[in-house]
Amino acid sequence: MKKISYSSVLSQLLLLLFVIIWIIPTFGLFISSLRDKDLLAISGWWTSLTTTKVNEIHRMSGMEEQIKVEDYFIIQGKLFDDNSKKKIQTFGITSKKINEFNVGETAIFKNKNEVTVKENGEYILKSKKEFTKKKGKRLFITALSPPAFTFENYKEVLFKEGIGQAFINTAAVALPSTIIPLIICSFFAYSLTWMKFFGRDTLLAIVIASLVVPLQMSLIPILTIYNDFGALFGVAAKSYPGVWMAHTGFGLASTTFLLRNFIKSLPSEMMEAAKVDGASHYDIFIRIIVPLSIPAFASIFILQFLWCWNDLLVGLVFLDQVPSEIILTAKLKELLGSRGENWEILTTGAFVSMSVPLFIFFALQRYFIRGLVAGSVKG
Amino acid sequence: MSVFNLVSIVFLGILFFILYFHISNYILDLYDNRSYRRFKFENSFRVVIFIAPAFIILFIFILYPVFETIRLSFYDKFGREFVGLYNYNWAINDPEFKRSILNNLGWLLIVPTLSTFFGLVIASLSDRVWWGSIAKSIIFMPMAISFVGAGVIWKFIYEYRGPGDTQIGFLNAIIVSFGYEPQAWLTIPIWNNVFLMTIMIWIQTGLALVIFSAALRGIPKEMLEAARIDGASELKIFFSLVIPYLEQTILVIWTIITILVLKIFDIIFAMTNGEWQTGVLANLMYDWMFRGGGDSGRGSVLAIVIMIGVVPIMAWNIYKHRQEQKI
Numbered sequence: 001m002k003k004i005s006y007s008s009v010l011s012q013l014l015l016l017l018f019v020i021i022w023i024i025p026t027f028g029l030f031i032s033s034l035r036d037k038d039l040l041a042i043s044g045w046w047t048s049l050t051t052t053k054v055n056e057i058h059r060m061s062g063m064e065e066q067i068k069v070e071d072y073f074i075i076q077g078k079l080f081d082d083n084s085k086k087k088i089q090t091f092g093i094t095s096k097k098i099n100e101f102n103v104g105e106t107a108i109f110k111n112k113n114e115v116t117v118k119e120n121g122e123y124i125l126k127s128k129k130e131f132t133k134k135k136g137k138r139l140f141i142t143a144l145s146p147p148a149f150t151f152e153n154y155k156e157v158l159f160k161e162g163i164g165q166a167f168i169n170t171a172a173v174a175l176p177s178t179i180i181p182l183i184i185c186s187f188f189a190y191s192l193t194w195m196k197f198f199g200r201d202t203l204l205a206i207v208i209a210s211l212v213v214p215l216q217m218s219l220i221p222i223l224t225i226y227n228d229f230g231a232l233f234g235v236a237a238k239s240y241p242g243v244w245m246a247h248t249g250f251g252l253a254s255t256t257f258l259l260r261n262f263i264k265s266l267p268s269e270m271m272e273a274a275k276v277d278g279a280s281h282y283d284i285f286i287r288i289i290v291p292l293s294i295p296a297f298a299s300i301f302i303l304q305f306l307w308c309w310n311d312l313l314v315g316l317v318f319l320d321q322v323p324s325e326i327i328l329t330a331k332l333k334e335l336l337g338s339r340g341e342n343w344e345i346l347t348t349g350a351f352v353s354m355s356v357p358l359f360i361f362f363a364l365q366r367y368f369i370r371g372l373v374a375g376s377v378k379g
Numbered sequence: 380m381s382v383f384n385l386v387s388i389v390f391l392g393i394l395f396f397i398l399y400f401h402i403s404n405y406i407l408d409l410y411d412n413r414s415y416r417r418f419k420f421e422n423s424f425r426v427v428i429f430i431a432p433a434f435i436i437l438f439i440f441i442l443y444p445v446f447e448t449i450r451l452s453f454y455d456k457f458g459r460e461f462v463g464l465y466n467y468n469w470a471i472n473d474p475e476f477k478r479s480i481l482n483n484l485g486w487l488l489i490v491p492t493l494s495t496f497f498g499l500v501i502a503s504l505s506d507r508v509w510w511g512s513i514a515k516s517i518i519f520m521p522m523a524i525s526f527v528g529a530g531v532i533w534k535f536i537y538e539y540r541g542p543g544d545t546q547i548g549f550l551n552a553i554i555v556s557f558g559y560e561p562q563a564w565l566t567i568p569i570w571n572n573v574f575l576m577t578i579m580i581w582i583q584t585g586l587a588l589v590i591f592s593a594a595l596r597g598i599p600k601e602m603l604e605a606a607r608i609d610g611a612s613e614l615k616i617f618f619s620l621v622i623p624y625l626e627q628t629i630l631v632i633w634t635i636i637t638i639l640v641l642k643i644f645d646i647i648f649a650m651t652n653g654e655w656q657t658g659v660l661a662n663l664m665y666d667w668m669f670r671g672g673g674d675s676g677r678g679s680v681l682a683i684v685i686m687i688g689v690v691p692i693m694a695w696n697i698y699k700h701r702q703e704q705k706i
Contacts, residue, residue, distance in 0.1 A: 249440025310525030
C-alpha cells in the first residue's frame with residue numbers, strides 16, 4: 001500500500017486551489033444568469049442562497065382606483081406581483097426616513113391621509129377627502145427577499161434583446177466556414193502529399209509560412225476588394241458568402257497543414273495498390289483517404305468551428321452590424337457598451353453564446369484536445 | 380433574413396464546393412486515358428482541379444494582402460498617392476503607438492510566461508492525483524469560450540460599485556471584506572493591463588496544460604523510478620529531469636501563445652476599447668481602419684509591426700520543415 005505522504009496532500013491542496021480559482025469566474029456567471037434580475041443588481045452571486053435585504057420605492061395607485069366606503073375614500077392595492085415571495089419589514093413615506101414605520105403600523109401623511117402596509121405588500125390608503133391626483137404617492141419599503149431563481153432572463157435575452165437571432169446568424173457563419181475549408185483543404189493536402197507536380201515543395205513552404213501570418217495583414221486589402229466587388233456588381237459588399245470565404249482563407253493554412261500531417265502518416269502501400277488496380281486519384285481520395293481520415297476531420301472540424309463561432313474580428317469587419325447579420329460576439333460587445341449595467345442581460349447573453357462551445361467541449365473533448373495537441377498554430 | 384433563407388444559402392454554399400470537385404473529376408474520368416501521353420495529361424489536369432480552389436483562396440486572402448499591405452504602408456490614407464516613409468514617421472512619433480508597443484511588450488513578456496508556468500505546474504500536479512482528469516477538464520474549459528464571453532465573465536468579477544454600496548463584483552467584495560476601499564480595476568493605468576492579461580492567462584493555461592499532459596506521458600517511467608530509488612526528492616526530479624525533457628514542448632507552447640498574444644484584440648476591444656492606456660497594436664490598427672473614414676496607410680503600418688513580430692517564428696518553422704524534408 002502506498003503511504004499518504006505530506007507532499008501528496010500538499011499537491012492535492014494546491015491543485016484544488018487552482019481548480020477553484022479557475023472555476024469561480026464561469027460559475028459566478030452561470031449562477032447570476034439564473035438569478036432574479038432585481039436581486040442580481042444588488043447582491044453578489046455568492047449570496048444567492050441566502051435571504052437578501054432589498055430597498056425599493058413603489059408608487060401607490062392614483063385617484064382612478066379609489067372607492068368610497070362609509071366616510072372614507074380608500075385606495076387598495078399590492079406592491080408586488082402575486083408570486084413574489086418578498087416580505088416587507090419596514091416602510092416609510094418620505095425619502096428621508098425610509099424605515100420610519102414597522103410593517104402593520106399606520107403612517108399618517110401631512111394631509112391626514114393614512115396608509116397601512118402589510119408584510120405581503122398589500123396596502124390600504126384612507127382619506128376623508130376625495131383623492132384628486134392621478135399620480136399616486138410613493139412608498140419606501142425595506143423587504144427581505146428569499147433566494148429567487150428564474151429562467152426569465154433567458155427568455156428576455158433570446159427574444160427581446162436579439163440574442164436569439166444573433167445565435168442563428170453565428171451558426172450560419174460558422175458551419176459553412178468550417179465545412180468549406182475542410183472540403184477544399186483535404187483535396188489540397190492530398191495533392192501536396194501524394195501527387196507529383198512542379199513546385200510542390202515551394203507550395204508547401206508557402207502554406208507553412210502562411211500559418212503564422214497575422215489576420216491583421218489581410219484586413220485592409222480584403223476589405224478593399226470586397227468594397228470594389230460590391231460596387232462593381234451593385235450588391236452588398238458585406239455578406240454571408242463573403243465572411244465564409246474570409247474564414248476559409250484565414251483557416252486554410254492550418255487546416256491544410258494538420259490534414260497533410262495526418263494524410264502523410266497513412267500507409268503508402270494502400271495507395272500504390274489502388275493505383276496498380278487502375279484507380280484514379282479521385283477514386284483513391286474518396287474511397288481510401290476520406291474514410292480513414294474521419295478522426296482527423298473530427299478534430300479539425302471542432303477546432304475550426306470553435307474558432308469561427310468565437311471569432312469577433314472577422315465578423316466585425318466583414319459583416320454589417322445589423323440584426324440580420326450581427327454575430328453573437330459582436331452583439332455581446334454591443335450590449336457591453338449599451339447595457340453595461342444590466343447584468344442579467346450580459347450574464348445570460350454570455351452564457352447563451354458559450355452554450356454551443358461548452359456543449360462541444362464536454363461532448364467531444366477527446367477530439368478537441370487531439371486537434372490542439374496536433375498543432376494549434378493559426379494565423 | 381429568415382431562418383429558411385439562411386439555411387438554404389448555407390446549404391447551397393457548401394453544395395457548390397462538393398459539386399465542383401465531383402463534377403470536374405467525373406468529367407475527367409470520362410476522358411480516355413489509355414495512351415501514356417493522355418495519362419500524363421489527365422494527371423496534371425487533376426492536380427489543377429485538386430489545388431485550384433485552395434490556391435486561389437490562399438492567394439487572395441493571404442499572399443496578395445501581405446504584399447498589398449506592404450505597398451499601402453507607403454501610400455496616403457486612400458492608398459492613392461505615394462508618401463514614402465510618412466506613415467512610419469507618424470507611427471514613431473505617435474504617443475498612442477508608443478503606448479501600444481509598450482503594452483504589447485508587456486503582454487508578450489507576461490502572458491506566455493505565466494500561462495506556460497501554470498500549465499506545467501498544473502499538468503504535473505494533476506498527473507499524480509486520482510481526480511487529475513477532472514481538474515484538467517475544468518482548467519481547460521476556458522479554451523472553448525470566446526474572448527468576448529471571457530471578457531463578460533471577468534468584467535463581472537471586476538465590477539465596481541461605490542464605497543458603501545454592496546459590491547457585486549467578486550474581487551471588490553473580497554477587498555471590501557478585508558476592510559479596503561473598492562477599486563474600479565479597469566481604470567487604473569498600468570495595472571489595468573495586468574487585469575486584462577489575467578483573462579488571457581486564464582484561457583491559455585488550458586492550452587499549455589493539455590500539451591504538457593501529453594508530453595509528460597512520454598517521459599520514460601524507468602528514468603523517474605531510478606531517480607526515486609536513488610533518493611532524489613520530487614522537486615529535484617522535476618527540475619533536473621522533467622524540465623530538461625520538456626524543453627522542446629515548452630518552446631512550442633511559448634511560441635503558440637506568443638503568436639496569439641501578438642494579435643490580441645478581442646479582450647481589450649470588449650473590456651476597455653483601449654481606454655485608460657490599455658490599447659495594443661491590433662486595437663490601434665482596427666481603430667485606424669475606420670477612424671476619420673479610415674486610413675489605410677497608418678493601418679497597414681500597424682499591421683506590418685505585428686507581422687514583424689512573427690517573422691522570426693515563420694523563418695524558424697520553414698527551417699524546421701526543410702530539415703524534416705531532408706530526412
